[in-house]
Amino acid sequence: MARNTLTPDQIVRAAIQLLDDEGLDGLNMRSLGARLGTAATAVYWHIKTKDELVRLAGDAVWSEVELPDLDTRDWRPAAAAMAGSMHAMPTWHPWLGQVFGSHLLYGPGKSRHDDHSLALYEKAGFAPEDADRAAATVFVHVLGSVLGAAAQVSLTRRLSRSGDPEKALADTMAAATEVAMHFPRLRERLDGSAAAEYAAAPDLTFEFGLGTILDGFEARLTKEN
Incomplete structure (x- = not known):
């Protein structure tokens, strides 16, 4: 998609989809350009920085x-x-x-x-x-x-x-439960x-x-x- 046919609204909508799929850490201009079928430089022609893109996406979902x-x-x-x-x-x-x-x-x-x-x-x-x-x-x-x-x-x-997110979360919950068992109200809720x-x-x-x-x-x- 050429930069003169790309619009800021198209960029923001694509950014929202990318954020939904990959999270904030997964948003970058190269990935966004690929999703739009254009080069990252075409995105910069319309929106100058990643922070500005995040602001526009964050406002659009309201x-x-x-x-x-x-x-x-x-x-x-x-x-x-x-x-x-x-x-x-x-x-x-x-x-x-x-x-x-x-x-x-x-x-x-x-x-x-x-x-x-x-x-x-x-x-x-x-x-x-x-x-x-x-x-x-x-x-x-x-x-x-x-x-x-x-x-x-x-x-x-x-x-x-x-690594394995399920195992990491399970290990963390087990460690947290072990600590919580030292407190009476938490123990009552967790031990049953x-x-x-x-x-x-x-x-x-x-x-x-x-x-x-x-x-x-x-x-x-x-x-x-």
């Missing part, structure tokens, strides 16, 4: 988050839907967890999401400064809930390059039939946390009004 119609939905179901959609997005793109900790992200996709989130909590009845805090609280909860899954994908990829279930991520943790946050918002709004 368009996948549902922005519920605030004229037809009450604030709480709208907040739950928006948070649930935001929670799913890094699950589809686990590299995003790496990017949050290593790149400065901004752009129209993220700004559109943030503006809608503020509008949602203002509609709920929060003053503008409290709407900021409410939106940030939900964002931090969502981000914290997905980092574990994103880290697992990244770790498995890294371990796959140097529910040990395998406890070792995995607890079910419905995200939903439990989000419901608790929204309950608190609702109680605060009721008290203030």
Whole structure:
């Protein structure tokens, strides 16, 4: 593909696919050029640096988050839907967890999401400064809930390059369990039939946390009004 027929949008979409397949460590201009059927120099003609490409890709995926119609939905179901959609997005793109900790992200996709989130909590009845805090609280909860899954994908990829990832993870879990058995509440959970279930991520943790946050918002709004 010649550089004059290549577009920035094509490059960003291809970069997202490459990131989904290979993670942040697997993104480079040569691999991206090969995926696009062009030389790496053609990519540089449109996007100058890898960091800029990551920023553009990181912003583009925010368009996948549902922005519920605030004229037809009450604030709480709208907040739950928006948070649930935001929670799913890094699950589809686990590299995003790496990017949050290593790149400065901004752009129209993220700004559109943030503006809608503020509008949602203002509609709920929060003053503008409290709407900021409410939106940030939900964002931090969502981000914290997905980092574990994103880290697992990244770790498995890294371990796959140097050996047997399943064995490395099993050995680590065995060592961690041995340490945890010295602590009574952890020992109770690990020394029984529910040990395998406890070792995995607890079910419905995200939903439990989000419901608790929204309950608190609702109680605060009721008290203030």
